[in-house]
Amino acid sequence: MVAGVTLSDVARHAGVSQATASRVLNGSARVPGEDVANRVRAAAAELGYFPNAQAQALARRTSGLLGLVVHDIADPYFSTIALGVQRAARARGMQTLLASTERDPEAEREAVEAFIAHRTDGLILVGSRSHEFESDAALTGALRPYLDRGGRVVVVGQPLGTGGCVAPRNAEGSAALAGALISAGHRRFAVLSGPAHLRTAVDRCAGFTRALSGHGFRPEAVVAGEFTRDGGYLAAGDLLPLIGVPEAPAPLCVFAVNDVMAIGAIARWRAMGLEVPRDLSVAGFDDIPTLGDHSPSLTTVRLPLADLGDHAVRLLFAGADGGTVPAAARLDVDTTVVIRESTDLGRWRGSGRR
Amino acid sequence: MVAGVTLSDVARHAGVSQATASRVLNGSARVPGEDVANRVRAAAAELGYFPNAQAQALARRTSGLLGLVVHDIADPYFSTIALGVQRAARARGMQTLLASTERDPEAEREAVEAFIAHRTDGLILVGSRSHEFESDAALTGALRPYLDRGGRVVVVGQPLGTGGCVAPRNAEGSAALAGALISAGHRRFAVLSGPAHLRTAVDRCAGFTRALSGHGFRPEAVVAGEFTRDGGYLAAGDLLPLIGVPEAPAPLCVFAVNDVMAIGAIARWRAMGLEVPRDLSVAGFDDIPTLGDHSPSLTTVRLPLADLGDHAVRLLFAGADGGTVPAAARLDVDTTVVIRESTDLGRWRGSGRR
DNA sequence: ACCCTGACGGAAAGCGCATTCCCAAACCTA
DNA sequence: TAGGTTTGGGAATGCGCTTTCCGTCAGGGT
Structure with a gap:
């Protein structure tokens, strides 16, 4: 100081x-x-x-600080949400304390504790919750006293069993995507899923698969990778045998559970001489900013990322500023299917010609 | 709280x-x-x-806070640097206070003042300084008392007349790029530059142009746009007349002063039916993470972005932790030219055939 | 048996500010 | 003019913690 x-x-x-x-x-x-x-x-x-803001915080019993915890600030998904949060915080005259955990649950817990120590007025946790018991249990354990004393917490992803939640309709979005792809004429599917413990990955995968079976289809494969570009790149290799099936009635259509994985997968396939959508179709999820400029432009399920951050802040302080009724602790966010080039059947060259 | x-x-x-x-x-x-x-x-x-970290800060006279001010946290350039800063801060047990100014100098000054009020132990300003007198003057004005009292400031970009600086060798990098492009056989150039007041944009443009003239070339056009993807998209239109010149000996090679502008420009041209590098070549600057997966992969000048953040933190506290000699107040960072598909002359289809 | 030295706990003074009392002066009403 | 009511300012307390300064007690040397 x-x-x-x-x-x-x-x-x-x-x-x-x-x-x-x-x-x-x-x-x-x-x-x-x-x-x-x-x-x-x-x-x-x-x-x-x-x-001296520290002294003011001490005397006023309010720090004017907002804690933001993300998995990876360099990932466009998180950085776009962070933009929304930061913007909303500034609009309220608050400062944003940022922690990027590099996807380490331990680091996440430490960040939360540090933010509690800094007496943040609110805490926003962005990123999929885990199915692994310990990690979330440790988190809720640290959060409990904070909440008891009037601390506010909002999770963007899935509810943590405590605090508010901004929840994208992952399953519904994936299902809508599946429906749209089937309507477009797609017949062969595979899923590039994320780590089994990540609820977002699981929800999206399940939503997609369930919708598929509702139409009488099922994925020919479900492979898991890290929730990152590199994860997509690596896992894409496992799908190679399915791509060039002779006499197939349709190209393989791969649903990657998030956009960065889709981008990684496409990179992998391109490195092997395969082009999208000429040789196979790919769809992602999130609609991160650069996606429209990608070539091929990527079919995806749009999440209003920056708005997510804004909603999180709003939910955090719902009822706190004159609002009479505390808003619902949960805000479900709708998604939109965006069809782009990467699933264009018209540009499939057909397996027969391989 | x-x-x-x-x-x-x-x-x-x-x-x-x-x-x-x-x-x-x-x-x-x-x-x-x-x-x-x-x-x-x-x-x-x-x-x-x-x-209570606030009370500790008050008693210890050290907040353990690091202020990070960026122009736009959703821009991969900044978010990658932010990752580096955040990582380094965490390694030192410090928390990161983030402000994204949305490229508004006024907001930048406000953020700096807020961080000073929060008694951050150090302040990192990321993003090109401006040639506009007022904005930087206001900033140094606010910073002066902070520095006088032992505050530490590092700017990533250009020196602010005060505090430390992590300075990418923009001019040298651009010059090296120009040299590489000429060696590769490029003969016709244009520059997609940024706002005239942004020193980074100006430096890169000047470095490129100077190197060009050293080889007896000069850009056929220099057009300016915002320093963003959309800026590139818009400004790209001004270059259209130069692209399809009949009987040209080489394709037009456009140097966009940063990657996101290059991406925007390519999107614009693609929307008009032009393909890179088939119809023209494009090069960028920064080497933001997704660039290698772009199609075409983009020739660029690589800046070690995450390292930049790390260097900034190190420079900030140089001499503070046992280091006997305070390091140089300025750290110049080398760049690397990365040649990729977007400037591949072999894939030019030739203007004659248009 | 004595003094000196360390080791270990506690009391208390701030750190810089907000805020509650309290007091004096000014203002009003009748 | 007397009483009551505002109004504007200051003294002092406390927010939760660190740290200096003291006091006490045990141990060791001579």
């Missing part, structure tokens, strides 16, 4: 009491007379006074 | 003084006896004690 001019310095310099200086320099309920106020403001400006 | 169990609660519960509890719960120089320490730790665990 950096020592600074204190409020009492300003007060002395302005020839008033500290209380008065305090009242002038931050819209207190009691506003001193105009002349005195001006003297104080002048003194503050002259001395280069900056209030 | 959220009220919590206080240290004195713990002390009372453990039957010791507050001083002792404090000494136990955070590696003080003086370590109490083992039995007492255990009593205190047990009490803390039982009560669910979390230290």
Whole structure:
């Protein structure tokens, strides 16, 4: 920290009491007379006074801090949500404390504890919850006392058993995608899924598969990879045998449970001479910003990412600022299927010609 | 903020003084006896004690906070740097305060002031400085007292006239790119530049142009756009007349001063039926993560983005932790030219055939 | 038996600010 | 003019913690 001019310095310099200086320099309920106020403001400006937010937090019992925990800030999914959160926080005059856990549950817990220690007014956890018992249990354990004391928590992903939740309709979105693909004429499917413990990956995979079976189809394969670009790249290899099936009635259509995996998979296939959608179709999930500029442009399920962040902040403080009724602890977010080039059957060259 | 169990609660519960509890719960120089320490730790665990970081900051005169100001956290350039910063901060046990200014100098100044108020131990400003006098002057004005009191500031981009600086060798990188392109056989050039007030844009443009003239070439056009994907998309239109020149000896090679602009430009051209590198060549700058998976893969000048963040943190605290000699206030970062498909002359279809 | 030295706990003074009281002066009503 | 009511400012307390300063007690040397 950096020592600074204190409020009492300003007060002395302005020839008033500290209380008065305090009242002038931050819209207190009691506003001193105009002349005195001006003297104080002048003194503050002259001395280069900056209030000490730590001391204010201590005295006010409010830090004005918002904790944001993401799995990987360099991933466009998270950084776009972070943009929304940061924007909403700034609109409320709050500062954002960021932690990127690099997908380590342990790091996530540590970040949460650090943020609790910093007495953040609210905590937003972004990223799929896990099915692994320990990790979420440790998290809720750390969160419990925080919540009991009036702390606010919102998770973007799946509910944590506590706190609010902004929940994308993953299963519904995947199902809608499956329906759209079938309508478009697709007949052969595979799923590039994520880690089995990630609920987002599981939900999307299950939604897709269930919708498929509702139409009498089933995926020819479900392979799992890391939830990242590299995970998609690696797992894509397992699907190779399914791609060039002779006399197939339709190309293989691969649903990658998120966009970055889809991009990785396409890269892998391209490296092996396969082109999308010439040789197979690919669809993703999220609609991260750059996706439309990708070549081929990627069919996906759009999530309003920046809005997600905004919603999370809104939900966090629902009922806190004059709102009479605390809003629902859960906000389900609708998705939109976006059909693009990567599933264009018209550009399939047909397995027969291979 | 959220009220919590206080240290004195713990002390009372453990039957010791507050001083002792404090000494136990955070590696003080003086370590109490083992039995007492255990009593205190047990009490803390039982009560669910979390230290109040605000109060600690006040008493210790160190907040353990690192301020990070970026232009746009959703831009992969910034989010990747943010990853590096965040990682380095965590390694030092510090928390990261994030502000995304949405490229508004006013917002940048406000963020800096807020961070100063929060008594961050260090401040990292990422993003090109401006040639516009007012904005940087306002910033240095706010920074001056902070620095005078021992505050630390590092800018990633160009020096701010104060504080440290991690400076990518923009001009050199662009020049190297120009040289490589000429060696590869390129003969016709244009520059998709950024806003005239952004020093990064200007430096890259100038470095490229200067190197070109060193080889007897000059850009056929220099058009400016916003420093974003959309900026590239829009500005790309101005280059259309230059692309299909009949009987040209070589395709037009467009240097976009950053990758996201290049991506936007390619999208624009593709929308008009033009393909890269079939109809023209494109090169960017930065080597943002997804670039290799883009189609065509994009020739660019690689900047070690995550390392930039790491360097910034290191520079920030150089000499502060046992290091005897404060390191240089400036760290120049080398770049690497990466040639990929987007400038592949072999895939040019030739202007004659248009 | 004595003094000196360390080791160990506790009391208390802040860190910089918000805020509750309290007091004096000014204002109003009758 | 007297009483009551605002109004504007200051003194002082406390937010939760660190840290200096003291006091006490045990141990060791002579």
